[in-house]
Amino acid sequence: MTQIELRGLQKFFGAVQVIKDLNLKIEDNEFIVLLGQSGCGKTTTLRAIAGLETIDEGDILIDGQPVQHLKCSDRDIAMVFQSFSLYPHMTVYENIAFPLRATRMSKAQVDQEVRGIAKILRITDLLAKKPSALSGGDMQRVAIGRALVRRPKAMLMDEPIGALDAKLREEMRAEIKRLHVKQGSTTIYVTHDQIEAMALADRIVIMHEGVLQQVGSPDEVYRYPSNLFVAQFVGSPVMNVANAAVAEDKAGASVTVQGAPQGFAFPRELLSKLNGKAASSALSLGIRPEGVLVQHEAADGFLPVEAHIIEPLGSYDIVDLKVGDQMLRARTRAGYVARAGARVFARIDPSHAHFFDAGGQSLGVRL
């Protein structure tokens, strides 16, 4: 039963503020992912919780108790490092037993605990080996075992699978999820990989330049990004963002992408929803590639566009469409648009559209 709370966290490296007034409450047993680009302050936040970094302002509370003055050995928090950081001079067994030997646990019990966790992680046959003899995935299993073995209050993971190759990363991702479901512990996981974040998190915390951008379930941050940064950081391929103008026409509303001769048709509702919101002339339209519909035949509401570049990705293609001055990327069936330069017809699915104001904040208008 561990809750972690960050209150008004501030951290400076010299004159550079790397964490700006961070507030976050993490519930018991929750799997939280701190997501952001490198240098956004996510790792510093994690290290501050672990006690490897001091903070300049604010409180870190574990189960309601401020811990920012405690040494890391007194916080009862385990951490998995990106570099695995297995002690090279110790065997796998000794590595996993190491945190237990810091306590007054008996030898027999240490042995029992180490073998127990090794069984869960399926590394029993590796116990006698030195870390240098292990593969990357096994090293990380050992590192996770070392962190889990003493049942810490919370588990911190700093890009634990970032150093592995793509296939192994996917495997370990599933493994970490499996472990979390099975063992259950409050977990904070740092990554710059939004797919990892989406796959693992109960809630994602998106940070940018030391500022918390949005906290929400993977579904929430994907469907209701609070600003342009989140919108473009989460989701792959990246969300299209285009300067656009909204106008009223005979059929309802139309959204015209900058430089385009015609607008996309939208339901009239949009007008009333936008009414009273920030100046509608300086809008940004955000639309994920799956919200751009493409077909070969002309139809009502579809605009003629030119396919520019086609990226075949196996199960689907990403087609760059030239609309006005802007490029919109659409997701199509594999091979649907045969060649670059083809004339096709495109429409925007209004239910996929996001609108952002000039400052990049979401207007919260969804149809």
Place this chain on the structure above:
Amino acid sequence: MAAVRTSSEVALNRVAIVAVLLITLIFLAPIYWIASTAFKPRNLATTIPPTVLFQPEISPFVKLFTKRSQLRTPPTPEEYAAAPWWERLVFDGGEKVVRDGKGNVQPSGYPSRFMNSLIVAITSTILAVGMGTFTAYGFSRFRIKGEADLLFFILSTRMLPPVVVAIPMFLMYRAVGLNDTHWGLIILYTAFNLSFSVWLMKGFIDEIPKEYEEAALVDGYTRMQAFFKVVLPEAATGIAATAVFCFITAWNEYAFALIMTNRRAQTAPPFIPSQVGSGLPDWTVIAAGTVLFLLPVAIFTFLLRNHLLRGMSFGAIRK
């Protein structure tokens, strides 16, 4: 990697092998010379050209360990017959072994000087490497005000030839009574080796990722425990390399030992050349003393050779 070698590469390779052999020979020649002299009869030690083939003798080593005096009259046949084999060797050289009133053989100064060398070199090596490791760890891991200046200051203690400070040191030592004491030499050699040890160890510790300690910290250990349980084992290679260099420096030191000590704490280097025998310089005894003196460093280096080789490439190659 080119699997096929061209003829010019093969030729170059042979030249390189010959060059390495030559260089090795040049380095080994003095050692052969001194080692062979240690087993020569006294009259062959100084022949020109040097004698290469001779009947090896053990007498230089007997003389090295015993106190002798010049024979005025040759020993009587009874005396000669009653003497053990080693004493006869001394008689053969025209000397006799000095005995005290109870007839006990008096040892030469060599064993105690050798022991002094061991005490001084080992203690100062432990101190220099120990303090150097702690200091290097501090410099490597913590943000220290004026770090670069402090490190330069530490290095600067090596920038002048030690002999320059010999006389002031001698006067200071005399004033505080450290002259001719083990601690006097130990302190001196430790100070002398410390800058070297700090710099070398800092290089090694810088190479140890600090994540290891951080892992130990979150695993529930204090920084001190993390240092001993994680950093030290990882730094073993560097410690071994540093220890060998410090030991060699302290072991071979001559000038200060000559000035600062004369009896009680005298080390072997100033003692060996003073072993001129009871008459003319006996080069075979000097050679014997030198050969024995070479052994500890050779053994120490041999024991740590794996660490040393790894130490040489440390930082350049990391898995």
